[in-house]
Amino acid sequence: MFSLSLRMLRRDLRAGELGLLVMALVIAVASLTSVGFFTDRVAQALTREANQLLGGDLVLVSDHTLDRAYRDEATRRGLKSVVSATFTSMASLGEGAQLAGVKVVEDGHPLRGSIRIAPGLNQPDAPARGIPAPGTLWLDERLASALGAKVGDEIGLGAQRMKMAAVLSFESDRGANFFSLLPRLVINAADLPATRLIQPGSRAFYHLHVAGEPGAVAGFEAWAKPRLQRGERLETVDNARPEVRSTLDRTERFLRFAAMLAVVLAAVAVGLATRRFVERHLDGCAVMRCVGAKQGQLLRLFIGEFVLLGLFAGVVGCALGFAVQFVLNGLLGDLVGFPLPAPGWWPVAHGLAVSLLLLLGFALPPLIRLGRVPTLRVLRREWDGIAAREGLAWAVGALVLAGLLVGIARDWLLGAWVVGGFALAFAVYGGVGWLVLRLLGRMRAVAGSGWRYGLAALRRRPVASLVQVLALGMGLTALLLLTLVRGDLLANWKQATPADAPNRFVINIQPDQVEPLGQFFRAEGRLSPSMQPMIRGRLVAVNGRPVGPDDYPEERAKRLVDRDFNLSFDARLPDGNSVVAGAWHGDSRQPQFSVEQGLAQTLGLAMGDVLTFEIAGTRSEARITSLRKLDWDSMRVNFFVIAAPGMLEDFPASYITSFYLPPAKMDFANRLVAAFPNFTVIDVAAVIGQIQTMVDQLIAAVQFVFGFAVVAGVIVLFGALQATHDERERELAILRTLGARNRQLRWALLAEFAALGLVAGVLAGVGATGIGWALAHFVFKLPYVPSVLPLLAGAVAGCAVVTLAGWLGTRHLLYRPPLASLRALN
Numbered sequence: 001m002f003s004l005s006l007r008m009l010r011r012d013l014r015a016g017e018l019g020l021l022v023m024a025l026v027i028a029v030a031s032l033t034s035v036g037f038f039t040d041r042v043a044q045a046l047t048r049e050a051n052q053l054l055g056g057d058l059v060l061v062s063d064h065t066l067d068r069a070y071r072d073e074a075t076r077r078g079l080k081s082v083v084s085a086t087f088t089s090m091a092s093l094g095e096g097a098q099l100a101g102v103k104v105v106e107d108g109h110p111l112r113g114s115i116r117i118a119p120g121l122n123q124p125d126a127p128a129r130g131i132p133a134p135g136t137l138w139l140d141e142r143l144a145s146a147l148g149a150k151v152g153d154e155i156g157l158g159a160q161r162m163k164m165a166a167v168l169s170f171e172s173d174r175g176a177n178f179f180s181l182l183p184r185l186v187i188n189a190a191d192l193p194a195t196r197l198i199q200p201g202s203r204a205f206y207h208l209h210v211a212g213e214p215g216a217v218a219g220f221e222a223w224a225k226p227r228l229q230r231g232e233r234l235e236t237v238d239n240a241r242p243e244v245r246s247t248l249d250r251t252e253r254f255l256r257f258a259a260m261l262a263v264v265l266a267a268v269a270v271g272l273a274t275r276r277f278v279e280r281h282l283d284g285c286a287v288m289r290c291v292g293a294k295q296g297q298l299l300r301l302f303i304g305e306f307v308l309l310g311l312f313a314g315v316v317g318c319a320l321g322f323a324v325q326f327v328l329n330g331l332l333g334d335l336v337g338f339p340l341p342a343p344g345w346w347p348v349a350h351g352l353a354v355s356l357l358l359l360l361g362f363a364l365p366p367l368i369r370l371g372r373v374p375t376l377r378v379l380r381r382e383w384d385g386i387a388a389r390e391g392l393a394w395a396v397g398a399l400v401l402a403g404l405l406v407g408i409a410r411d412w413l414l415g416a417w418v419v420g421g422f423a424l425a426f427a428v429y430g431g432v433g434w435l436v437l438r439l440l441g442r443m444r445a446v447a448g449s450g451w452r453y454g455l456a457a458l459r460r461r462p463v464a465s466l467v468q469v470l471a472l473g474m475g476l477t478a479l480l481l482l483t484l485v486r487g488d489l490l491a492n493w494k495q496a497t498p499a500d501a502p503n504r505f506v507i508n509i510q511p512d513q514v515e516p517l518g519q520f521f522r523a524e525g526r527l528s529p530s531m532q533p534m535i536r537g538r539l540v541a542v543n544g545r546p547v548g549p550d551d552y553p554e555e556r557a558k559r560l561v562d563r564d565f566n567l568s569f570d571a572r573l574p575d576g577n578s579v580v581a582g583a584w585h586g587d588s589r590q591p592q593f594s595v596e597q598g599l600a601q602t603l604g605l606a607m608g609d610v611l612t613f614e615i616a617g618t619r620s621e622a623r624i625t626s627l628r629k630l631d632w633d634s635m636r637v638n639f640f641v642i643a644a645p646g647m648l649e650d651f652p653a654s655y656i657t658s659f660y661l662p663p664a665k666m667d668f669a670n671r672l673v674a675a676f677p678n679f680t681v682i683d684v685a686a687v688i689g690q691i692q693t694m695v696d697q698l699i700a701a702v703q704f705v706f707g708f709a710v711v712a713g714v715i716v717l718f719g720a721l722q723a724t725h726d727e728r729e730r731e732l733a734i735l736r737t738l739g740a741r742n743r744q745l746r747w748a749l750l751a752e753f754a755a756l757g758l759v760a761g762v763l764a765g766v767g768a769t770g771i772g773w774a775l776a777h778f779v780f781k782l783p784y785v786p787s788v789l790p791l792l793a794g795a796v797a798g799c800a801v802v803t804l805a806g807w808l809g810t811r812h813l814l815y816r817p818p819l820a821s822l823r824a825l826n
Helices: 002-015 019-048 050-054 068-076 141-147 189-195 214-227 242-290 295-336 346-371 388-409 412-446 449-460 462-496 511-523 555-562 597-603 667-675 684-723 725-737 742-779 789-815 818-825
Strands: 058-062 080-093 096-105 115-118 136-140 154-157 160-171 184-188 205-211 232-236 504-509 532-542 565-569 577-582 592-596 610-615 618-630 641-643 654-659 680-683
Touching: 002 295, 019 242, 019 295, 019 346, 019 684, 058 214, 068 080, 068 205, 068 214, 080 141, 080 189, 080 667, 080 680, 096 141, 096 189, 096 667, 096 680, 136 141, 136 154, 141 160, 141 184, 154 184, 160 184, 160 189, 184 189, 205 214, 214 232, 242 295, 242 346, 242 388, 242 412, 242 462, 242 684, 295 346, 295 684, 346 388, 388 412, 412 449, 412 462, 412 742, 449 462, 449 725, 449 742, 462 684, 462 742, 462 789, 504 511, 511 654, 532 618, 555 597, 565 610, 592 597, 597 618, 618 641, 667 680, 680 684, 684 789, 725 742, 725 789, 742 789
Parallel strands: 096 184, 136 160, 565 641, 592 618
Antiparallel strands: 058 205, 058 232, 080 096, 080 154, 080 205, 115 160, 136 184, 154 160, 504 654, 504 680, 532 565, 532 610, 532 654, 577 618, 592 641, 610 618
16 A cells, blocks of 8 residues: 555656645745754753853842852852853943943853953954953954954043953853843953942842852752842753843744744645645546445545655755754844754654644545545546535644644644634635625626626636635735834834934933033033932832732733832923823822833732832832823833932932934033943934844844745645636636637736735735734834835735736646647546
């Protein structure tokens, strides 16, 4: 049986009977395995090089200065330990200044992994021997280029000037968070006090790296866990670099969603192509039944052939996916930040399994017809319709597809949403497409002869027409959403931001620098900006009940409760704030808080709730007396929580301000940093640009994977054409016999395909615009003015793709003699 199935497979492949089936399976497997290979490489790197990514075997991370007891306990257990710190500040050279991420290290850092440095820009690097000597620093390539610095130059950092000793080219423990997006410099811990950059209210993160024997590390971890305070966490080789894992998990989720659409469309193509294959083999199966073949034998024979086909297509798809993952690595490599090992074999096994499940799930229903073909078909070609068992098999195929989507999502809830979303999208597109196709069919009375025949064909083949509209419409919707609609959203966001909105934020302003800073602005001929006090406090209780991250199910709420809030106090309602509940406290000296509306919703806070914050070891509590709505697009300084006057004045505070700096006066920021070296001036546009670059990389990768969905949509189009090939050939032969000219038939075919493409393209344009409006209105809270460009682009692209593909697939029928067509079909 196996050898016969293999011979049949070779024969059908040579005859071109299975071409579309193979293409559909290859596209589905390639889209999944390309993502699988890439994420598998990342997972292996996180597992194999976890200690290098941590800079040790275990790291204790804190948003405040670490208790000395942790390090003493590590020493007592025979573990090596070093402390590092990270924060942002301004680095300057001459008249230039640049926001940078500062890393402070001790001798022995890193305990695991490596640092590489070079003697100059664009020169070969080598492993670093130690850390920067006191009085020197290392600048990474981006920072050195931005400042125009070279080895030997003196770089200003806070109140200290240090000599650039090398170019930093690689850090194994750099990570992938906001801090790592900034240009970077490394200094010796001995130089930190002289910079005077760490002041009350400064935001810095401290890391205690430990390394040693596994037993001692495990013992230290067990000892430290119950002693962790708020704002402290342990990172081990099992959960190394959570920010890297979080970023890549989100990236993988987007990529897998893009691959899911290709799988869904490939499933449709498999069903169409198999039905065509079955219809062309019914007569042969009837003859085999006449010479003694049993139904079960026929079914096993063809299932064996399709299993071999699934394995073959799976192998080809895996090979293509392996090649494509190098493209994904090129697009997303910067998000990873460390070299990746070769992928394992698990994605191959997954790809083969998907190929077989997809093929058998959607090929089995048509194959049942071959097993149940009657011997009478040799004399009379008749069919009783879809049998009950075939209908059940189609239901099984749908369940298999749903199971695949849930498995690809790797999350039951997300998988259920994806299955439901696809079902809803297909239902909406199908319903609208059905109505539009019926309306077009009725318009044939007012069209010319060619268009009349073409539009009439839409009504004769409603199911095939609708399948083509759905497949191409879904693929085009995804691409339009990621290109044109995304551009519209960004444009609307930029328009929502005033032209003179603040584009520079200044932090780390000390209380005794408030008045000198105002004088500096006035001396420069600028208005003195409004400066708000900022006090760091941690929410520890609500209505007297202690709260922590574990009390909240949402991830954002966990993060908010686990970190320090930036609190402020003011008698004046800040610009861009409006009270939506309660009353603003004004000059009242009674303890009370005003809370931002969104924060209240996230944390489940209400008017009258009593909040308790811990500030510098002292607790301060008050009742919520107002809720505010903020205009975040104003780019002004905003606070989640503002206290009434008299509550927070005695706590350590720094100040923050923002201002608008015209492009022609960029040197003002450099003079500001020179006058106040401890200030950190954040260029909002530059930071957004860096984030936008990262987002663009992600979108480029998602668009690339969505390209598989578009190819799958085109395969569905050819599959639908093949499914109606015999019917179309018979129609054209009869029309030519009755006197129709090739020119009329050519126009009829082009009209049919153009109408199908136009409907699919318009649906895609409207769908993408509608999704963009929903995102702007419900997610981003932006005023959104839809553009006609997605509608026009969708219509043109859909019309062009369907017309070209349809014409290439059917033009040969116009040159075949009518008698030959009728004889072949009968």
